[in-house]
Amino acid sequence: METIEGVPRQALSPGPAARLAPGRRVLDVVVAVPLLLLLAPLLALLALVVRVTTGPPVLFRQARIGAGGEEFTFYKFRSMRNGSEGPQVTGDADPRVTGTGRQLRRLGLDELPQLWNVLRGDMTLVGPRPEVPDLARRYPPEHQWVFRHRPGLTGPCQLRSRAYAAQLDGCPDPEGYYLKVLVPRRTALDAEFLSRATAWNVVRYVARTALYLFRAPWGRDPECRGGGS
Incomplete structure (x- = not known):
């Protein structure tokens, strides 16, 4: 079996794509x-800010895993230095993140272009966090079921993203910690949501996300308490 830095690279075999309810x-x-229509002026302003402060490209494009293990192109405002290399997970104090990018991340504004992914059908409003292909293939087999489902713009794991990022700071092997410790926690949270992924629960998570982002400028983040567990 091929390994990457000693970590086995599993074949990605989540099973057939789970059907998204029509509602x-x-x-x-x-x-x-x-x-997208309402936020168009803000999106244009953010694009200009990124371009002026960090240069092109404004958008970060990357392959991510969608429903059934199919790849799609994921969009967000670029928040890291162009051409920077390193782990495929990002800690809270990662030096690759630009000053502008750090503010965009703190306010959740870097994720707004993913509304286009939602409209296209690559993603849904609430679901598992979209994963990069290499890390997805290195998930323990018992957790790869999560890739049957359409990833979400927000969700239980996204609401704990700041706490998870803080846990990666100072890790000698951040990818190993992510795969061994955080992935089981994330998939457990995803399983809980997906077991009752009604339209009403989607609306509830969208509302919780709005509150989460509203509190960000003042550093009041109830989802991050207790280390994000």
């Missing part, structure tokens, strides 16, 4: 279209 797809479109 959730309608909700995705009903929310994504107005938000």
Whole structure:
């Protein structure tokens, strides 16, 4: 079996794509279209800020794993230095993150271009965090089931992203810690949400995300208490 830095590289075999309920797809479109129109001036302003402060490219494009293990192109505002190399997970104090990028990340603004992914059907409003292909193939086999499901713009793991990022700071092997410690926690949270992924629960998570982002400028983040567990 091929290994990467001593870590076995598993074949990605999550199984067939899980069907997204029609009501959730309608909700995705009903929310994504107005938000893209409403936020268009802010998106243009953020693009200008990124371009002026860190140079091109403005958007970060990367392959991520979608439903059924299929890859899609994921979009966000670039928050890391162009051409920087290192672990495929990012700690809270990662030196690769630019000054502008750190503010965008803290406020969750770097993720706004993913509304386009939601509208396209690559992602849904609430679901598992979209993973990069290499890390996805290195997930323990018992956790690869999560890639049957359409990834989400927000979700239980995304609401703990700051706490998870803080746990990676100072790790001698951040990818190993992520795969061995954080992945089991994340998939457990995803399983809990997916077991009752009704339209009402989607709306609840969208509302919780809005509150999460509203509190960010003041550093009040209830989801991060207790180390993100």
